[in-house]
Amino acid sequence: MTRPPASHLALTAFLLLLGAGGGWSLAQLGAPLPYMLGSLLTSALAVAFFQHRFPKDYLFSQRFRMLFVGVIGVMIGAQLTPEVAALLPLMLVSIPAMALFVLAAHAMNYAIFRHLGGYDRSTAYFAGSPGGLIESITMGEAAGADVRLLTLMQFLRIIVVVALVPVGMSIWEGHPVGSASGLSLGPNAGGDWLGVAQVMALAVVGVALGVWLRLPAGQLLGPLALAGALVLTGLVEISAPPWLLAMAQVVLGTGLGVRFTGMTRAILVKGMGLSLVSVAGMMALGVALSMIVARLSGLPVDMLVVSFAPGGVVEMGLIALSIAANPAFVTLHHLVRIFLTVGELALVGRLRRF
Structure with missing residues (x-):
């Protein structure tokens, strides 16, 4: 992979600083998941008003994003305990409900995009998928869908869920979720540089393993499985300071916000x-x-x-971390949702011949 031009690196650094500032501002206001929402908002506004000044063919560094997806995977894996494993038999109740959710949500979305949005059948079908972002775009393109609209709606699904769920959970919990709520990430929430180095090393190795093994959502699942396996042995204790999670939020939020690049305001509003x-x-x-x-x-x-x-696996795992809601258990459900969705896309798409 060629190194990004200096202008791209400079813009990425500026957007990250802008996102950190937006996150800090929301944190002072007691907003939920402030660093993710603040960075998402600032980068989206930067794209909306100044994308004509962006360098040509600008792309947010996916390798950089991948590293912090790995960091979140390690943090989720650190929550794997025998108590979480004991909950797995209860998935025999929740997994059939997830299958029902996938079918009903997809049918509802198809009706919304087809009849309310006026999309053609193929675009409405693949844009309405409640998961499997990359797979839905790939299959939709092969089926003749409008890739621009399909991509927009899939990213908006994740962005809107990421923006609304923390607010809803804050109302539910009665206090802000996320770093504004004093999240503890391990036995030593203050952490130290050795702990940070440990998390970063596990993230790098875990991402490499996940990609090499071609695991679903390997950038997240690889570090999660690696950290979880180490923690379950009882030989390793993983902790990280709150600022590392805030940094991961800024990177993910900024990466989501710049996805609006290249879209007209009319298309975005609709x-x-x-x-x-x-x-x-x-x-x-x-x-x-x-x-x-x-x-x-x-x-x-x-x-x-x-x-x-129906958000992204990484983002929902991050929210689960924020409310101490067994993030490993939550992540397993989202992996199942994606597996069921991709299977349904392939099966119905073949039968209907979109």
């Missing part, structure tokens, strides 16, 4: 409206199923709501 309707419907469905599963299994409703929220 897409945002459709996405709000879609996400509201999916969240209502997810909350209803969460309450039913909670009644049948005894699992906490807040943990199930985050498990059914």
Whole structure:
């Protein structure tokens, strides 16, 4: 991979500094998940008003983002304990509910994008997928969907969920979630530089393993599995300072915000409206199923709501970390959601011949 031009690196550094400033400002206001939402907001605004000044073909560094996805994977893996493993049999109740969620959410989204948005059948079908971002774009392109609209709606799904779920969970919990709520990341929440080095090393090795083994969401699952295995042995104790999680939030939020590059305001406004309707419907469905599963299994409703929220695996794991809602358990549900969604995309897409 060629090294990005200096102008690209300079813009990335500026956007990250801008995002950190936006995150700090929201943290002072007691906002939920402030560093992710603040950086997402500032980078999206920068794209909306100044993208004509961006260097040609600017791309946010995916290798840099991958490193911090790995950091979050390590932090989630550090939460794997025998207590979490004991919850796995209860997935026999929640997994069938997840399958129902995938089918119902996809059907609802198809109707919204086809009839309210006016998208063609192929674009509406693949844009309405409640997961599997890369897979839906790849399959949709092969089926003749409008890749520009498909990509926009898939990224907006993640962005809108990331923006709304922390707010909703803060209202539910009665206090802000995320770093503004005094999140503890391990036995030594203050952490030290040795702990930071340990987390970064595990992130690098875990990402490499996940990619090499071609694991689903390998950038996250590789570090998660590596850290979890080490913690379960009882030989390793992983802790990290709160600022490392804040830094990971800034990188992820900025990376999401710059996804708006190249879109006209008219397309963005229409897409945002459709996405709000879609996400509201999916969240209502997810909350209803969460309450039913909670009644049948005894699992906490807040943990199930985050498990059914149709956002990205990384972002939902980060929110789960913020509310101490068994992030490993939540992440497993999102991996299952993506697996079920991709399978349904392939099967129905082949039968319908979009």
